[in-house]
Amino acid sequence: MDLKGKPLAAVVSAGLSKFGKRDGFSSRELFSEAVMEAFERCPNLDPKRDVKALIVGSMSESFEHQCHLAPIMSDWVGMLPAPALRVEVACASSGAAIRQGVFAILSGLYDVVIVGGFEKMTHRTTAETTEYLAMASDFPFEQWNGATFPGLFALMATAHMYKYGTTEEQMALVAVKNHHNATLNPKAHMQREITVEQVLSSRIIAKPLKLFDCSLISDGASCAILTSVEVARKYTDSPVYIIGSGHGADTIGLYERDDLTSLKATKMAAKEAYEMAGLSPKDIDIAEVHDCFTIAEIIAYEDLGFCKPGDGGKFIEDGTPNLDGEIPVNTSGGLKAKGHPVGATGVAQLYEIYLQLTGQAGKRQVDGWEIGLTHNLGGSGATCIVHIYSGHKY
């Protein structure tokens, strides 16, 4: 395939903590776990000498009663005096960290940076967690009136069902696929198969979304080592290149949008990333998309151009995004089953694409993939970050 764009930066290693209910671990310990894996994968890298900075994403100071986490992470992974920055755009925080890493490398001021993300959530009650997550919606116009994220995505699901005839069964298929993939991922939070019947009969959270339409509350951390294209080969023989980066924005409030069946921020981020890479949706071989709710994955198929608007339900029904399908989506298990420690998710998506494009994905590895895409949403879609990666065929 002819790559029109030039590589922006290289991924020379990546790491991920085990996702799940990690009792007794704080985010700094989970992040250290992820970073240790990245260092072990990349023995040519001397962390103290080579790494110039850390850029990390996390959503909320409330879970651990702690802001200013960036220098804590630099300290705990032994990187001081490397400077560290936290970026935050709700659940897209570490997707944004990737993008800021790309900026930093393209600027010429840094040649090697660690990007990452983390969130420690499961020690809080469901009420606390729901409240903290709701802070990513608009306080005066959404939170204050009782809207929570299941409710906001339920509005999108209802609109999609009404406009396009999308069914609850089609949404359930997204959950079934992602749970299946997670059984092949030893780091996934929930490694068990589920059936369409189980999804449909699970308790209602916000109609039409049921328990198994919702992603998991998890603890976890992720990281990747980005370098300039010039120095990548010093650290690995099989770099993955970031060839496109896009950032889209929209109103935070759903009530301000013209249409609830599509996310403008996704379309904008995808357009920017595709143009930068010189590619179109048909060039994408594999993708990790932001399935915070099953309807979000269906809308992502459409907004990313994998299928036409309204065809997302049919797309999953046809098995196209299955592990053995034409465009495998969320081979990691996704937010739905791998888990969704919100700040960690963006770079965890990169981690999966990195493993797949370098033949390190174990039981869920499939051959013949070369171009990967990650799609990371913030809130109900006021932010979207898309990246496109080029690797090797395995």
Next chain:
Amino acid sequence: MDLKGKPLAAVVSAGLSKFGKRDGFSSRELFSEAVMEAFERCPNLDPKRDVKALIVGSMSESFEHQCHLAPIMSDWVGMLPAPALRVEVACASSGAAIRQGVFAILSGLYDVVIVGGFEKMTHRTTAETTEYLAMASDFPFEQWNGATFPGLFALMATAHMYKYGTTEEQMALVAVKNHHNATLNPKAHMQREITVEQVLSSRIIAKPLKLFDCSLISDGASCAILTSVEVARKYTDSPVYIIGSGHGADTIGLYERDDLTSLKATKMAAKEAYEMAGLSPKDIDIAEVHDCFTIAEIIAYEDLGFCKPGDGGKFIEDGTPNLDGEIPVNTSGGLKAKGHPVGATGVAQLYEIYLQLTGQAGKRQVDGWEIGLTHNLGGSGATCIVHIYSGHKY
């Protein structure tokens, strides 16, 4: 003066909301106030057409029960669909926004970005505010044990007094100077003179720091329009250039540091910025430094190289940083009297330097200044961001 470094980016406009107790205004409204000033100063700029992105700093989601504020700001200032990012390193958040703006411009992906910061604080009780601010110190080892920021800086003050003989009177002089400067700044929170006697007799907050040694809890917002060097002249005849940028990091906990009389992060950030600019401390004409407590300004004089270690007390006694001194420091009134809406502070410092270097500083304008510096601390010094600016003689 011979500028060895090349300009990194240009400041073509800037804006600041009135700082103070802004009852009834939310941070989105204060930020809009700042951005309107920046647009009015820069009539050649077409916001919708020219501005490519926003990068904003704010410290805490707790004050307004709101994270994901970046796209809200893009929406409220009429910039959508311009993508927006929030960065957070405690009180250095908008200093970091400037640095990320520089990265973004140097990367070549954006040519015009708005950087800014904001915080809405005064609607909370003192107990709430103290708690939220304390989140910038280490939870398990500082917050949990009752440490608050006045207490942490009191430890530094005590160490400085013990090692160097710095006096409470010298610290008081910092407050007196900054209050005087603020009387000349119509946007300052507290526009009134104070005396050394008033400082010394004010009630003790954390010995030896008294009420008038502490900066203010304020509401406010700041912004600046950064452009690439190439396009700056399209927007203004008098750009100010950013010629140096530094980011330093240190342990978040004071208990981990070798020395409490100096901040490693400041020295590291200053070294990086000076080297990038090809300048040394003696080249600096004017500076805005992070006087969250009076002792912090004294330590900054030393760590930035304006005087030798231990001579900070004498430096203020001699009047060198006064408005009519050799290196005027905090001509705006500083955090002490202009106010300290934490997330807004870094870019508010840039705003003052921008006004001074372009002859727009009104009653506090002094002639003959060409090179300015801003120094923005996070927490008790785990983060420091330093920028150096080159302007015109006025």
